Amino acid sequence: MDNNEFRAWSRRAADWGADYRANLRNRPVRPAIAPGEIFGSIEASPPETPEPMEKIFADFESKIVPGMTHWQHPRFFAYFPANAAPVSVVAEYLVSVMAAQCMLWQTSPAATELEMRIVDWMRQALGLPEGFSGVIQDSASSATLAAVLTMRERALDWQGNKKGLAGQGKLRVYCSDQVHTSIDRAIWVAGIGEENLVRIPVAGRFRAMDTVALEAAILADREAGLLPAGIIACVGGTSTGGTDDIAAVAAMAKRQGLYLHVDAAWAGSAMICPEFRHFWAGVEGADSIVFNPHKWLGAQFDCSIQFIRQPEDLVRTLAIRPEFLKTHGHDSIINYSEWSVPLGRRFRALKLWFLLRAHGLEGLRGMIRNHIAWSEGLAARLAKEADFELVTEPMLSLFSFRHRAAPGADPDEHNLRLVDAINTDGRIYLTQTRVDGQVAIRFQAGQFESTAADVDMAFDVICECARSVMP
Known part of the structure; x- marks a missing residue:
């Protein structure tokens, strides 16, 4: 790749990244694919001769992206966030170019x-x-x-x-x-x-x-x-x-x-x-x-x-x-x-330098305060539903809950089925844990670009899926 091609493909990658982030809400948070599906789509042997970047990039879009879990999705409520604010992405591009x-x-x-x-x-x-x-x-x-x-x-x-x-x-x-x-x-x-x-x-x-x-x-x-x-x-x-x-x-x-x-x-x-x-x-x-x-x-x-x-x-x-x-x-x-x-x-410090200067501490404080308030609000809404119970109260923006199983049903199995149904639905992504030996479902708000509307959707999805898995 010569310098002109490097310039062109860098611009193409940047445009792709901006489009990707702009349209994340239209994607399911987690892919609906079977284990081995991506592996089977990749050629079994390395190429002996160079391939054109157009083909490489097309394969990236058609084979790799559909198999990704989208950690920057505004409705990623699983695990803990792994945020990449856009300004941080720009800084990381510069770090990658210098490769020091x-x-x-x-x-x-x-x-x-x-x-x-x-x-x-x-x-x-x-x-x-x-x-x-x-x-x-x-x-x-x-x-x-x-x-x-x-x-x-x-x-x-x-x-x-x-x-x-x-x-x-x-x-x-x-x-x-x-x-x-x-x-x-x-x-x-x-x-x-x-x-x-x-x-x-x-x-x-x-x-x-x-x-x-x-x-x-x-x-x-x-x-x-x-x-x-x-x-x-x-x-x-x-x-x-x-x-x-x-x-x-x-x-x-x-x-x-x-x-x-x-x-x-x-x-x-x-x-x-x-x-x-x-x-x-x-x-x-x-x-x-x-x-x-x-x-x-x-x-x-x-x-x-x-x-x-x-x-x-x-x-x-x-x-x-x-x-x-x-x-x-x-x-x-x-x-x-x-x-x-x-x-x-x-060179890890550069992205923090960019981030702190672009958002300021007050901007970052506002984001964190919103996440905590939205999570507390969701916990309160679920607690008012007769068929839900809070297992652990919110600690900052993290809490856990359970859905009440039908009489005679195994509560752990029921809540694991609920997590699977929620994640198969694709609009949000949650994970489970165990509290005092019993399955509970975790929720945390923390994605950089989440909004109150995204958390409201989480309430709707959780309730819809919970009632759909009842016998």
């Missing part, structure tokens, strides 16, 4: 220095105190792994990386059952082992860890000769929005000398609104915090900010400095590859 590796300051000085500034912008926006530094990781999974590795090394007096885990004390990490499965995976990868992830009982509307039980578990483990390493607290858990009492957990972690990591991957975005910061009161006592601007703020994936109180501990855990990665004469500069597990890094 931003692992060291010298490999892209502007990328490093913009990241430093943008992380501090976000610190201020969330109301965090001075003293927190940060890094833009690819995902909360990577940020949590970095935090677990750091708490492991601190607990082992910085000998884990050097000597391995064999012969060391048996480490223990504590959390509730409301945390994301990325915590389990971090425990696996860090070599701590699933059996040493201690689940603390939860209580109350927000299913918060029982801090009395937490401290008792830590003391019992120490008495048994085990080695407590850290605590992972939750603000806005994926299932139903489970949220720990961060102030109480932080005070207890300080008493016990343990590392505290706070996972606020989804809910952290709402903390740009001062009236929601009570959900993580005491967060200044954490050692690290993660939230994902690529969920609710509109910065295209991947973009996860990890705030760190003592970055030197993270760097001590992760930094490797061979000669070819040194920037001679500049020993004090930040090389963000030393703050994360991968060496290679994308």
